[in-house]
Amino acid sequence: MENKRTCLYDKHMALGALISPFGGFDMPIQYTGIVDEHNAVRQACGIFDVSHMGEVLVTGAESEKFVNCIFTNDIAGAPDGKIFYGMMCHPTGGVVDDLLVYKMEAERFFLVINASNIDKDVAWIMEHAKNFDVTVENQSEKYGEVAVQGPKTEEIVERILGLHCSDLAFYTCKEIECEGETIIISRTGYTGEDGFEIYASHAFTNKVWDKLVESGEVKPCGLGCRDTLRFEVGLPLYGDELTDDITPLEAGLGMFAKLDKDFIGRDALAAQKAEGLKRKIVGIELKDKAIPRHGYEVEADGKVIGVVTTGYNSISTGKSVCMAMLDIEYTKLDTEVAVRIRKKVFPGVVTKKRFYDKNYKK
Amino acid sequence: MSTILEGLYYAESHEYVKVEGDFGYIGITDYAQHELGNVVYVDMPDVDDEVTAGEDFGAVESVKAASDLISPVSGTVVEVNEALNDNPELVNSDPYANWIIKVQLSDPSEVEALMNAEAYKAAIGE
Incomplete structure (x- = not known):
């Protein structure tokens, strides 16, 4: 099956981007290089085409009740404009997807899901919506989305795009009437830096891209550095740290699963918490610069005790680090473990899975 | 346009060997370093290790991926380029x-x- 293209595909080709398939789309991996794109976001401002992300609109009298039933975080009584991170879980506690829920207003919720899971998620949401007075609409094709990220983003978005955003607190959003359409802007992102995400029509998304890129102050950034950036601050990627077989608790995301309310998978998570975890995702820092990568085995005491979920030579710190799912008895900080990389075994120690401090504006 | 030097021998897997007497210097081509992007680690064998033509002897790692190094010739390692331990990006600047x-x-x-410069140039479509 041919991959889909986002509304910004022609821009990527014109910029000479390296294109690779991701989540069913042909996406830009890098333009000039992962390292300088990564550094641009840490130090100044970068723009990402994230139009591949899926958007689902839930409306209707029971929309809050319904979303709270399929979502691990608790959105009950939230103010308009509030955004929540959380997961949808199977009854087993495994994760269908991780997502953002935007409370636009009392009976209107905007769900942002992973590109690779759009079909699965929409089917899941539709199936469970049957018993509720809600309308579910897959709006993924309608919206383009860019993420503008980095410490200079707020000033740049206000000055170059003329969009007032400094009033937005972390994890809040608002709708703005702009050139005959309603766009959504939120103070969110996936880099550990301050920044905004803008959801709009394909035409408006192209205008935003052009204005920011042509200013010379905002660097086009590909999915390559999106992954190195999110990894350094310990953010999970569905497919690596989260899967249908990994629970939020095992991924270290228990704070986003509110066990004091009811949702699909809640009982399984409560039972897992009561019994105690058998495995958990932690960080590992290697002594050498060899790079632990997804799927590599982690060893200790002469046996395999886990597997790497994501690993890099951290661009911001220069250290070779990874997140890994380990048997619980090896997850204490400073535990000595080793990662098998090709023919050799490289020693390291268990660390926190945040390798670089977030720089959010809260 | 990649740099391809005359007088070197090239493998389809983008390693070169430069022969001087009984010795061969093995590295990756300019085309390969460009395709890889920023090199952040070079996994090298030890001195006295045997390498075999067509078999891997290490890896070059970019930010995104590890790429096996395939030896274009057989022999015994007499020296490894220690400078690459601290400065792997040298592979990008002049492979x-x-x-x-x-x-x-x-x-x-x-x-x-193996291929000569002209054949390698054709192989990478330049």
């Missing part, structure tokens, strides 16, 4: 000056199975 291993060739006729 021909910054060879990865030096081997004593066990069968110098093996280079006849």
Whole structure:
């Protein structure tokens, strides 16, 4: 099956981007290089085409009740404009997807899901919506989305795009009437830096891209550095740290699963918490610069005790680090473990899975 | 346009060998370093290790991926480029000056199975 293209595909080709398939789309991996794109976001401002992300609109009298039933975080009584991170879980506690829920207003919720899971998620949401007075609409094709990220983003978005955003607190959003359409802007992102995400029509998304890129102050950034950036601050990627077989608790995301309310998978998570975890995702820092990568085995005491979920030579710190799912008895900080990389075994120690401090504006 | 040096022998897997007497200097081509992007680690064998034509002897790692190094010739490693331990990006800046291993060739006729500069240029479509 041919991959889909986002509304910004022609821009990527014109910029000479390296294109690779991701989540069913042909996406830009890098333009000039992962390292300088990564550094641009840490130090100044970068723009990402994230139009591949899926958007689902839930409306209707029971929309809050319904979303709270399929979502691990608790959105009950939230103010308009509030955004929540959380997961949808199977009854087993495994994760269908991780997502953002935007409370636009009392009976209107905007769900942002992973590109690779759009079909699965929409089917899941539709199936469970049957018993509720809600309308579910897959709006993924309608919206383009860019993420503008980095410490200079707020000033740049206000000055170059003329969009007032400094009033937005972390994890809040608002709708703005702009050139005959309603766009959504939120103070969110996936880099550990301050920044905004803008959801709009394909035409408006192209205008935003052009204005920011042509200013010379905002660097086009590909999915390559999106992954190195999110990894350094310990953010999970569905497919690596989260899967249908990994629970939020095992991924270290228990704070986003509110066990004091009811949702699909809640009982399984409560039972897992009561019994105690058998495995958990932690960080590992290697002594050498060899790079632990997804799927590599982690060893200790002469046996395999886990597997790497994501690993890099951290661009911001220069250290070779990874997140890994380990048997619980090896997850204490400073535990000595080793990662098998090709023919050799490289020693390291268990660390926190945040390798670089977030720089959010809260 | 990639830099391709005359007088070197090239493998389909984008390693080169530069022969000087009984010794061969093995590295990756300019085309390969460009395709890889920022090199952040070079996994090299130890001195006295044996390498075999067509078999891997280490890896070059970019930010995104690890790429096996396939030896274009057989022999014994007599030297590894220690400078790459601290500065792997040298492979990007000049891949021909910054060879990865030096081997004593066990069968110098093996280079006849490799490509010359002209053939390699055609192989990468330049």
